[in-house]
Amino acid sequence: MNRMMKYLVVLFLFLFSIHAHSQCERWQNKVSYKMEIDFDTDRHQYTGDQFITYTNGSPDTLHTLYFHLFLNAFQPGSSMDMRSLTIRDPDRRVGARINQLKEDEIGYQKINAIFQDGEGLRFTIHETILEVGLDQPVLPGDAVTLRILYDAQVPLQIRRMGRMSDEGIHYSMAQWYPRLCQYDELGWHNNPYIGREFYGSFGEFDVSITIDTSYTLGGTGYLQNPEVIGKGYTDDPVGPYASEKLTWHFKADNVHDFMWGADPEYTHDTYLTRDSILLRFFYRKGENTEVWSSLPEIMSEAFDFIQQKFGPYPYRQYAFVQGGDGGMEYPMSTLITGHRSLPSLVGVSVHELMHSWYQGVLGINESLHPWMDEGFTTYATEIVMDELGRRGIVPGLAPKEKLFSSSYAGYYNMVEAGIQEPLTTHADHYDLNTVYGISSYSKGALYLYQLSYIIGQENLEKTLLSFYDRCKFHHPNPDDFRRTAEKVSGIKLKWYNEYWVNSIKVIDYAIDTIIALDDTTSRIVLSRDAEMPMPIDLGVELSDGSALYYTIPLNLMFGHKPLTEGDKTYQLMADWDWTYPKYIFDIPQPLSKIEKVIIDPSNRLIDIDRADNTYPLKDR
Numbered sequence: 001m002n003r004m005m006k007y008l009v010v011l012f013l014f015l016f017s018i019h020a021h022s023q024c025e026r027w028q029n030k031v032s033y034k035m036e037i038d039f040d041t042d043r044h045q046y047t048g049d050q051f052i053t054y055t056n057g058s059p060d061t062l063h064t065l066y067f068h069l070f071l072n073a074f075q076p077g078s079s080m081d082m083r084s085l086t087i088r089d090p091d092r093r094v095g096a097r098i099n100q101l102k103e104d105e106i107g108y109q110k111i112n113a114i115f116q117d118g119e120g121l122r123f124t125i126h127e128t129i130l131e132v133g134l135d136q137p138v139l140p141g142d143a144v145t146l147r148i149l150y151d152a153q154v155p156l157q158i159r160r161m162g163r164m165s166d167e168g169i170h171y172s173m174a175q176w177y178p179r180l181c182q183y184d185e186l187g188w189h190n191n192p193y194i195g196r197e198f199y200g201s202f203g204e205f206d207v208s209i210t211i212d213t214s215y216t217l218g219g220t221g222y223l224q225n226p227e228v229i230g231k232g233y234t235d236d237p238v239g240p241y242a243s244e245k246l247t248w249h250f251k252a253d254n255v256h257d258f259m260w261g262a263d264p265e266y267t268h269d270t271y272l273t274r275d276s277i278l279l280r281f282f283y284r285k286g287e288n289t290e291v292w293s294s295l296p297e298i299m300s301e302a303f304d305f306i307q308q309k310f311g312p313y314p315y316r317q318y319a320f321v322q323g324g325d326g327g328m329e330y331p332m333s334t335l336i337t338g339h340r341s342l343p344s345l346v347g348v349s350v351h352e353l354m355h356s357w358y359q360g361v362l363g364i365n366e367s368l369h370p371w372m373d374e375g376f377t378t379y380a381t382e383i384v385m386d387e388l389g390r391r392g393i394v395p396g397l398a399p400k401e402k403l404f405s406s407s408y409a410g411y412y413n414m415v416e417a418g419i420q421e422p423l424t425t426h427a428d429h430y431d432l433n434t435v436y437g438i439s440s441y442s443k444g445a446l447y448l449y450q451l452s453y454i455i456g457q458e459n460l461e462k463t464l465l466s467f468y469d470r471c472k473f474h475h476p477n478p479d480d481f482r483r484t485a486e487k488v489s490g491i492k493l494k495w496y497n498e499y500w501v502n503s504i505k506v507i508d509y510a511i512d513t514i515i516a517l518d519d520t521t522s523r524i525v526l527s528r529d530a531e532m533p534m535p536i537d538l539g540v541e542l543s544d545g546s547a548l549y550y551t552i553p554l555n556l557m558f559g560h561k562p563l564t565e566g567d568k569t570y571q572l573m574a575d576w577d578w579t580y581p582k583y584i585f586d587i588p589q590p591l592s593k594i595e596k597v598i599i600d601p602s603n604r605l606i607d608i609d610r611a612d613n614t615y616p617l618k619d620r
């Protein structure tokens with residue numbers, strides 16, 4: 001083999017090996033932002049000079065680029081305003097507030113000019129979406145650099161971002177710069193902003209913010225000039241500032257967004273975790289000082305546990321920033337409100353931190369698959385909070401009595417009210433905010449918890465680790481997750497997504513009859529009373545105090561879960577064909593010895609009517 005041939009063979013093997021083991025390997029576009037911001041804190045306005053280099057990894061030639069101008073949503077008559085005015089259950093934080101904003105209270109992003117190679121480009125602003133026609137299209141594999149000059153005004157705090165939060169934080173700077181819309185195998189994700197979720201390309205940020213010296217800043221990215229800034233970023237003394245404004249220079253790599261908070265009265269605490277990840281805390285001292293000062297040690301413990309359970313965190317820093325209007329996740333950081341009890345502050349901190357795994361590092365499209373992002377985050381949060389409760393390190397926080405009890409309750413309420421929509425609904429397009437919330441957070445979390453019932457808890461944990469490892473920085477979709485679970489467990493799961501994700505069909509099993517066949521054998525008849533099929537675990541308690549456990553796989557699984565799980569050992573039964581409404585099986589026990597038969601003794605199946613899941617049948 002000549003050298004070229006050898007090179008090609010090695011290259012081929014390399015590419016093949018990536019393809020062979022990586023579930024989520026597919027093309028993606030990359031973006032690099034370099035921006036200079038000059039902030040006027042008297043007017044709450046800033047100017048931006050932003051360079052964007054966009055690398056086209058797609059097989060398509062791009063003639064047009066789209067950007068989000070989120071701030072334009074904070075104006076009377078905007079899509080977001082109208083959505084809030086007309087939806088039956090508006091977010092209380094928004095309501096009619098956008099409609100009442102005055103000129104100096106609205107948000108805006110005014111684009112002054114866009115250049116490609118020094119030539120001005122034509123562009124159209126569709127409220128929160130900027131459409132830019134390129135002079136020269138970007139060919140597959142090529143890159144383009146644009147320069148955008150703009151003016152912006154920070155609106156009064158309404159939703160997630162803005163000035164003067166309820167807790168008095170001056171600036172919560174999320175969704176604040178012209179952000180490239182995501183282009184992937186589904187095309188452009190240029191949804192006008194109505195206050196919901198986000199999705200963007202991975203890339204680099206180089207951000208310089210010039211602002212009044214009185215402010216302290218914290219958020220995404222590593223500060224590049226701590227020796228100039230001081231303010232808790234360096235232990236060394238920093239001399240008097242030379243001018244009225246300071247330029248804060250941040251960099252972040254391999255992230256898809258950049259958030260910052262700014263306040264003249266932030267206290268800035270730091271804490272190094274055992275794995276040398278630097279935690280930063282920005283908050284206003286006051287009635288909640290004590291609560292915030294307990295947070296670092298607890299979050300450090302949580303961080304260690306999370307990395308062990310859900311995979312390694314790839315950055316060296318994470319910032320908890322008081323601001324916003326509840327809790328919202330951003331790469332390497334979060335904006336959270338701070339006037340809370342300690343268990344509540346820990347709860348929101350753990351939830352937003354967990355998003356780093358699903359929204360941050362995996363880069364799940366949280367607009368299209370909110371149930372994966374919020375649901376998986378809710379799942380992990382429950383596990384972490386339960387663990388912190390067990391360790392007893394958060395005064396007032398106990399271990400969970402039953403995991404996911406509030407998720408179950410939310411889901412059951414939604415089903416009973418008849419307002420369900422399938423999890424495939426785009427986050428913007430749910431009829432009701434309540435249904436978006438319960439579907440994404442609760443039904444999404446239950447997707448995982450119930451999956452542990454189907455494939456076993458150990459397989460679920462391995463699946464989550466493997467999914468994170470294989471799909472990080474690759475924007476995985478529901479099928480990527482399902483395929484990972486199938487590979488880990490050896491169980492086919494398409495049917496599970498088809499019912500639980502793509503439909504609103506529900507689960508309802510029952511013990512139909514139990515009769516004595518003869519003196520030594522009893523016959524148990526189970527029935528499926530609703531559309532969604534599931535495997536069935538069955539417990540039989542005998543009068544001598546012992547118990548037998550059976551597992552009945554669904555024929556669509558082409559396999560079964562491990563027969564030992566925790567303290568239970570299951571006997572494997574014949575498959576239940578999903579088209580059969582009844583399942584009959586005989587057990588070698590006299591009826592007189594059977595005290596109780598129970599469907600799903602581990603209490604994970606999301607059966608909408610559990611009353612008929614036990615025998616002796618009550619009230620019948």
Ligand SMILES: [Zn+2]
Pocket residue numbers: 329351355374377
């Ligand atoms: Zn969340």
